[in-house]
Every structure is written in C-alpha cells, then in structure tokens.
Amino acid sequence: ACSSKYVLSQMHPMWQGPLVVPGGDRQSPIDIVVRKSVFDSELKPLLTNYDPRTCQQIWNNGYSFLVEYDDTADKSTLEGGPLQDKFRLCQFHFHWGESNAWGSEHTLDRRLFPAELHLVHWNSNKYSLFEEAVMEENGLAVIGVFLKVGKRHEGLQKLVDALPAIRHKGSVVEFTKFDPACLLPTNTDDYWTYHGSLTTPPLTESVTWIVMKQHIEVSHDQLAVFRSLLFTSAEEEIQRSMVNNFRVQQPLCGRTVRSSFS
Numbered sequence: 001a002c003s004s005k006y007v008l009s010q011m012h013p014m015w016q017g018p019l020v021v022p023g024g025d026r027q028s029p030i031d032i033v034v035r036k037s038v039f040d041s042e043l044k045p046l047l048t049n050y051d052p053r054t055c056q057q058i059w060n061n062g063y064s065f066l067v068e069y070d071d072t073a074d075k076s077t078l079e080g081g082p083l084q085d086k087f088r089l090c091q092f093h094f095h096w097g098e099s100n101a102w103g104s105e106h107t108l109d110r111r112l113f114p115a116e117l118h119l120v121h122w123n124s125n126k127y128s129l130f131e132e133a134v135m136e137e138n139g140l141a142v143i144g145v146f147l148k149v150g151k152r153h154e155g156l157q158k159l160v161d162a163l164p165a166i167r168h169k170g171s172v173v174e175f176t177k178f179d180p181a182c183l184l185p186t187n188t189d190d191y192w193t194y195h196g197s198l199t200t201p202p203l204t205e206s207v208t209w210i211v212m213k214q215h216i217e218v219s220h221d222q223l224a225v226f227r228s229l230l231f232t233s234a235e236e237e238i239q240r241s242m243v244n245n246f247r248v249q250q251p252l253c254g255r256t257v258r259s260s261f262s
C-alpha cells in the first residue's frame, strides 16, 4: 500500500468504497515499534498553553464526539516538541472499542489500548484557517494519548456527564470552561513523533503526530458512557452503537519514529 496510488478499499462500516489517497506512503495510525524508534536529543519538551475560556461546544459528528475550541486567535496553543511553529488547538476527540481489549488507533509493539485521545492543532504561523492547514505537509499537529481502564478520571467526568445530551449523530450542546490540559499525562516530556495523516477521510498527509509515552487512566464506567453514544441520527430506525471507531494500523513505508527520551 506504500507505492500504490490506492489504499485497499477500507470496507469500514462508516466508509463507502475505495479511498484514493495521493501517494499514501505516510498514513496513520501506525504500530510504534519501541526498539526501532530513534532518540533525537534536539526534540524539546512540549509547551501547551490552553485557555479553558476558548472551549465552546461538544458534538456527535457520527464518527466520534468532538470538543471544539475557538481557534480564531492564538489563545489555546501548542509549541515546542518537534514543532518549528505555533499551533492552535481546534478540537479534541477520542477513538475506542466495544470492549476494553481494543480501541486505540496507534499501538505500542502491537499492544492495543482501550481508547486513544487526539488533541488536534493547526499551524497558525503559516495558515489562517484549519481548512487551509489540513491540506499542507506541516499543517497539523495532533497529540495522541493512550487511555487505560483504572481509576476514575475526575477531569473527564464533566465531559462524560455531557454525553447523554449528544447521543445521536448531529447533536450539539454548549460546553464551556473545560481545560484540556487536565487530560494530558503528568509527564509530557516523553513522546514519540512521526509524520503521518488524518486517520479518517480525507486522510490527508498533513499531520505531525506526537504520541505520549505515559497513558491516562479512566474508569470502566466512564468508558461505558462513550459506548452509549450512537453513530446514527435520531431519525434513522436502526440505531448503531458508536464503538470501534478506529482505523487499522498502516504501513510505516520506511518512516523513522523519533523518541524524545532514551
């Protein structure tokens, strides 16, 4: 799939027919083979500066649920790490399984986690809109954080409590004053980084991925509420549970995964 102009038709329930991805040699997610990652001492610590007042709404887009931020100014930003520019937070969302045995998009030495958080940022030094940045090689930076089932995550609960109001595809509710920094692990200095893509259509190869080494813990019950969401809108007669909304791992195609730690 590295050289061909087509990826195998992703006969995924959500997607119809073959997907044409130009080139297709830097797709995401991937399996991170820890022993093959290369330590890069030039990688800096991540510098997040999130303003909870930019949090606007939470909605069900029929594939995941998104918490969206006001990205009309540099108020909630990410810089440092592997990045040369300043990036603006536009949204965060999750991917999860129907069981705790799988659900993440990236894997560590083939190990699956029950879920994965993605914090999506776009390069506001070079572009003026997300829609522009998403088409460019250095346009996006996405932080990936693995979730494990364990103790209840107090910061996540406000978000979990809002989910019943957005059970169906297309529903939106106001969601404010949420600080996404509370979802980051305590150690954000240790991460892997590589060049990849969006993991859902249009699968554009514009993402600098930053995958945290340290996971966060959420409770079984909190994850069960994720699974109570629906892929389907209120009008559809067949309701389908929103689970397994992850893409399978893609070929590395010779890419190097760098680590910020040795």
Ligand SMILES: NS(=O)(=O)c1ccc(C(=O)NCc2cc(F)ccc2F)cc1
Pocket: 118, 120, 131, 134, 135, 142, 197, 198, 199, 200, 201, 202, 204
């Ligand atoms: N899982 S992930 O973190 O890789 C990911 C992040 C963002 C998007 C997204 O914004 N899609 C909508 C979208 C894409 C475009 F390319 C242009 C507009 C648009 F709304 C998709 C996947």
Ligand SMILES: [Zn+2]
Pocket: 093, 094, 095, 118, 199
């Ligand atoms: Zn995602």
